[in-house]
Amino acid sequence: MTTILDGKKLAKIINEETKNDVSQLTAAGIKPGIAVILVGDDEASQIYTRNKQRKAERLGMTSILKQFPASTEQQVIIDTVQSLNRDNTINAILVQSPLPAHISQSTVTEAIAPEKDVDGFHPINLGKLYANEPTHYPVAxxxxxxxxxxxxxxxxxxxxxxxxxxxxxxxxxxxxxxxxxxxxxxxxxxxxxxxxxxxxxxxxxxxxxxxxxxxxxxxxxxxxxxxxxxxxxxxxxxxxxxxxxxxxxxxxxxxxxxxxxxxGPMTIATLMQQTVELTKWSLENNG
Amino acid sequence: MTTILDGKKLAKIINEETKNDVSQLTAAGIKPGIAVILVGDDEASQIYTRNKQRKAERLGMTSILKQFPASTEQQVIIDTVQSLNRDNTINAILVQSPLPAHISQSTVTEAIAPEKDVDGFHPINLGKLYANEPTHYPVAxxxxxxxxxxxxxxxxxxxxxxxxxxxxxxxxxxxxxxxxxxxxxxxxxxxxxxxxxxxxxxxxxxxxxxxxxxxxxxxxxxxxxxxxxxxxxxxxxxxxxxxxxxxxxxxxxxxxxxxxxxxGPMTIATLMQQTVELTKWSLENNG
Missing domain, CATH: 3.40.50.720 (NAD(P)-binding Rossmann-like Domain)
Incomplete structure (x- = not known):
């Protein structure tokens, strides 16, 4: 007997849990927030970004989109990341791939505060994962x-x-x-x-x-x-x-x-779930 | 036919190269420096540390030892690491394992400036290695x-x-x-x-x-x-x-x-070699 691993069904269960967590946090005055940075007009990226935003909003989170034309200078993107790093209403920062060729993916990734790096791409988070450190860190x-x-x-x-x-x-x-x-x-x-x-x-x-x-x-x-x-x-x-x-x-x-x-459905459900986790960890660390 | 991989012989070649590099750097006014932090009185650690120091000195480097009793508080070790991070005469920082149980290995490791982490244990260096980033970073x-x-x-x-x-x-x-x-x-x-x-x-x-x-x-x-x-x-x-x-x-x-x-001999030769690499990279990055 083959079990079909039903990601769609499991994602629904996880999204329900996330929604509950979000409403509890919001009731306590802490609304989880996710920010997506989108550079250029790649069509698939726009669709993915929109899907993530909609899902975040449906689950009751704050969702903001920072959209830039493909010609934007790297420093503008870095400045945006740094301002989101300082923004207490934002718990998760996501830079949509691919970036235009003149922008360094690794420089942008490393500019994200590791504790808001919801994609888990920052080398310090990847390193903690590879080392199997017994602390909190976001994972892809x-x-x-x-x-x-x-x-x-x-x-x-x-x-x-x-x-x-x-x-x-x-x-x-x-x-x-x-x-x-x-x-x-x-x-x-x-x-x-x-x-x-x-x-x-x-x-x-x-x-x-x-x-x-x-x-x-x-x-x-x-x-x-x-x-x-x-x-x-x-x-x-x-x-x-x-x-x-x-x-x-x-x-x-x-x-x-x-x-x-x-x-597929598990990835976006996990993105939302991890945004809530990052919110909770930030409370533990700052409270 | 079996080839015996002669680490002792190869280590000598590498040490010669390192010695030459050190004397060139020193002639240019930049003497590579390594600092070892040793906590407690584990006998094997004392021997390893002494061997590293002697080798560094023989190759013409600055070598300093910061030795502390086993009862030393973690914050004292962190403060020492941070002062070595700021010390321009030190290019490589090494914390001898094992540390006493009351000191967190990962907290101390993460306090080391990644560009001086000659053991390559800092999660950001391990993460860059695992990601295969095309930049300089120290490796174990x-x-x-x-x-x-x-x-x-x-x-x-x-x-x-x-x-x-x-x-x-x-x-x-x-x-x-x-x-x-x-x-x-x-x-x-x-x-x-x-x-x-x-x-x-x-x-x-x-x-x-x-x-x-x-x-x-x-x-x-x-x-x-x-x-x-x-x-x-x-x-x-x-x-x-x-x-x-x-x-x-x-x-x-x-x-x-x-x-x-x-x-065995390759490990210590590589430690010395990498100290020189860190020195060179610091020159590239600082002008």
Missing amino acids: CTPKGIMTMLDHYHIPIAGQRAVVVGRSILVGKPMAALLQNADATVTITNRQTQNLQSITKQADILVVATGTAHLITPEYVKPNSVIIDVGIEHDANGKLIGDVDFDRVADLTSAITPVPGGV | CTPKGIMTMLDHYHIPIAGQRAVVVGRSILVGKPMAALLQNADATVTITNRQTQNLQSITKQADILVVATGTAHLITPEYVKPNSVIIDVGIEHDANGKLIGDVDFDRVADLTSAITPVPGGV
């Missing part, structure tokens, strides 16, 4: 959401072989760190990996985040394993396609995420 | 020294399977990050790993840093692989013993580090 929302999903479905991690295909800073690397911190034996693959199939076939937990549609076919899969698909490709009709050939692979697995309706 | 000296050794002996890394046994912040984690940044396919194992032998047997490059004497016997080894032994155990006579059963394993490998005379 997609892998954090995947961990919530694994936990919700009671999937064992400690002692399991986990393989993460892809090593982006958004997904692959923080995912590998989280699985390692949960005592899995983790392998990360990359484009130069030889005989990928022989490695993925060893995975009790396989997380795929490559952006290559239907890369994972039955030959790549260990029977009864758990497969998490972070696919974000679109076909010619705009339909989202996974990195996993779900139709051919699903029956082999003990649990698998669908695309859409798996990891 | 043992794994950095191992990379120098692999490079010196022209051992290919990209596309190779690497297995790191042990996930400490001193060795295992930065080692895995360095190998991954060099495009190896990396697996880190831990105490909960099942059937360790089946994993290490897949390693083209096997790095062992567990502190378990002679853990790695022939059954754990892929023929013609490269084995790096970070063993630091001592037998009853005080003799250093490796994590690898060298006598039984060496013939199977294409290259292997002896213990002693492999990784």
Whole structure:
């Protein structure tokens, strides 16, 4: 029996909890706030940004958008980040990717106050995650959401072989760190990996985040394993396609995420959840 | 034919280079300086510290020792770190482990200015390493020294399977990050790993840093692989013993580090080398 890991359903549960948390905080005079910085007019980025804003507002948070033309100088963006760092009504700062080529992603990321870095991209937060420090720090929302999903479905991690295909800073690397911190034996693959199939076939937990549609076919899969698909490709009709050939692979697995309706809804729910966490941590530290 | 990776010999070459660099810098009015903070009277720590100091002095650097009794309050250590952060004659700050239980290792580490964190333990440096940022940042000296050794002996890394046994912040984690940044396919194992032998047997490059004497016997080894032994155990006579059963394993490998005379000498040579690098970077950044 294959369990379909229903991210859409679980995201609803998490959003309900977040909404409750927000209303309790707001009643206590602390309304969580998220700020999104959007530079340029990339269409997909505008859609993502709008979705995040709407979700934040629906959950009762303050949501502000700082939008700039593509030609904006880097220093203007840095100044904006620093002013949001000082703004007590803002608990989470998110800089929408991609930035125009003349703006350094890492310089902007490092300008964000680590305690408001809701994407978990600041090197100090990534370093704390990799070191498995026992303190609060924000973590990239997609892998954090995947961990919530694994936990919700009671999937064992400690002692399991986990393989993460892809090593982006958004997904692959923080995912590998989280699985390692949960005592899995983790392998990360990359484009130069030889005989990928022989490695993925060893995975009790396989997380795929490559952006290559239907890369994972039955030959790549260990029977009864758990497969998490972070696919974000679109076909010619705009339909989202996974990195996993779900139709051919699903029956082999003990649990698998669908695309859409798996990891995607968890990411935005986790972004909102983590904004509330950052708000609570700021109260602990300042109060 | 097995190549013995001679860390003692390579360390001498590196120390010669460091000495030359130091004398050039000193001639230009910039004498590299390293400061070691030692808390308590752990005997091994005192020996390590003395060795580091002597080596620094022999290479022509400024070397200062800040020694405190075990009962010293954490704030005194933090204040010392901060004063060294501001001291222009000091380019590298090293806090000798272990610290007494009442002092937080992570609080002290995070107090060190990242650009003087010669051990590479500050989370921002570990995060930059894990993210593979294309900027300067210090890296833990043992794994950095191992990379120098692999490079010196022209051992290919990209596309190779690497297995790191042990996930400490001193060795295992930065080692895995360095190998991954060099495009190896990396697996880190831990105490909960099942059937360790089946994993290490897949390693083209096997790095062992567990502190378990002679853990790695022939059954754990892929023929013609490269084995790096970070063993630091001592037998009853005080003799250093490796994590690898060298006598039984060496013939199977294409290259292997002896213990002693492999990784050990590279670590201290790398510490000195990196102190010079930090000095040079500080000159680049300050004009």
